[in-house]
Amino acid sequence: MSKARLMQGNEACAEGALAAGVRFYAGYPITPSTEIAEIMAEKLPLLGGTFIQMEDEIGSMAAVIGASLTGAKSLTATSGPGFSLKQENLGYAIATEVPCVVVNVQRGGPSTGLPTSPAQADVMQAKWGTHGDHPMIALSPSSVQECYELTVKAFNFAEEFRTVVIMLMDEVVGHLREKVELPESLPVENRKKPTVSPDQYVPFANDPSLIPAMANFGEGYRYHVTGLTHGENGLPTGKPEVTAKFLKRLTQKLDPYLERIQLWEEAYLADAELIVLAYGCTARPVREAIDAARREGLKVGLFRPITIWPFPSREIAKYKGRKFLVPEMNNGQLVGEVERVFGFEGVERLNRIDGELITVTEILEKIREVMSHVQ
């Protein structure tokens, strides 16, 4: 039996984190994500967990990693400018393979930008905001229901794959209120613990799964954690052969699991001559525009990546020969990934960066325009 509730996206995200078993939150107030911190401040101490408001965004990310190392499922939430500050320790969590979830409720940028207006401005920052080559998982909900379900999934991915997972929300889905069906329960994953004795434990082992077992601090497995390039024993190294082995595993560790990580929704693709690829808040007017276009007899379909990173390139490659339209609330970020698959030919953009949602009419007009050139 599921429970229906009227909820705000940020609230659904917080509730999803609780359903996933979050026990630690560190954060710093920032619009439009603050509700998540406020809910955590109220609920975590009731559950035996801990909420702490840190002195800044950098410290919040650091505290989240520290807490996760003791075994607590850990969360922080922020928005554009705060996300920029998070990048230092976000990279640290990836390099040291400490599970955690970072919510970024995107707002307009650059800099302080448009604090209360929506944008999808941090798509590339989510992937490449921290320095160095690294894997990345980022999920993009387009409804309040998805804010809930994907936050649970974000924790599951973080725990299973020992990495940072970004919930790439936006001001629209964060502040939207709509009906949510709360499932009785969703599957919850926990990090793989060592099965060997402490003297046999290799903390960053080149496990065939590519995901080494993780011991929590205080459980008798004493090991070293460093952001320096390290060997399987966790100790720093500058040796090229050890470095290469470590970075190969780190950068490829999601590859065997892409089928489960890459999530998307599709509609009317079978006969679609034009595929609109949209995500997050932009997918909402796109859906309406596609329905209207279909009523006009235009063969248009929807491809909505739910997992933005790793981008489902192989999946969209199946649609070679079709036209693509990528509407985004940025100056063209994820469209680059579509162009990487098909080249510039046949890939159209529709962008808006003034803090207003792209409207159904704008999308429908663009669909008509593109379709008028289809033979």
Next chain:
Amino acid sequence: MFSEIAEYFRTETLPHMWCPGCGNGTITAALVRAIKTLRLDQNKVVIVSGIGCSSRMPGYLDFNTLHTTHGRALAFATGIKAAKPELDVFVVMGDGDSSAIGGNHLIHAARRNIDLTAIIINNNIYGMTGGQSSPMTPHDKRATTSPYGNLERPFQLLDLVQAAGATYGARATAYHNQLLSKLIIDAYNNPGFSLIEAISQCPVSYGRRNKFKTPADMLLWQKEHGVTAGRRALKDEDFLIGEVFNKEAPEYTQEYEKLRQRLKGGER
């Protein structure tokens, strides 16, 4: 003797990377001796560090060890202690690490009075990057980025954290390393944020530029200028060694636990 404390080291990681004459090794031994005297459970001890020469220390030690990002050690340690208060958390930082890039985390850890035992190894310089001036480089002293002498004035670290709310502060040197061990024990026993300023020597990046011919000259300088309270009036380059302040205030993780218990009882 090293053999007395070898059980607390990852001996396969030795020899350490520090330069001959550096004070980091002496201070590492003082910390380990304190932990041995306290008979702490190795599995429950966490040593957190930032970035810099001194922050390489945890890698050599056989505890739960965390070598973090530049300046952020106390923020990581805050997460560890807040999530699992039963762990004994020591934080080792350099002077640039803790007081420049990490200055915000330093004052806020002190303000929360969270039960961490922090040691700032102060060698008055950025050693790992080759001798740039730090917020602890004395006025007029030379560094690669203050080639004509430092125009700025250094922090008074213990005054700073005391004003911010820390409940224990003490100072010792690499020369006064037995005193340092004793102060680390006292700091550990203080239920709150404790800071020990461990004055150290960097003969390569600081000493050479500031008229110290040998590392021994720097240790003799520590011996000469480190003064126990009440022994004599401080002059010139003198500084106090020993406990500088020790007071009581509510500790963060205990207060948080009280909140959990209060909520469990139905009170809001």
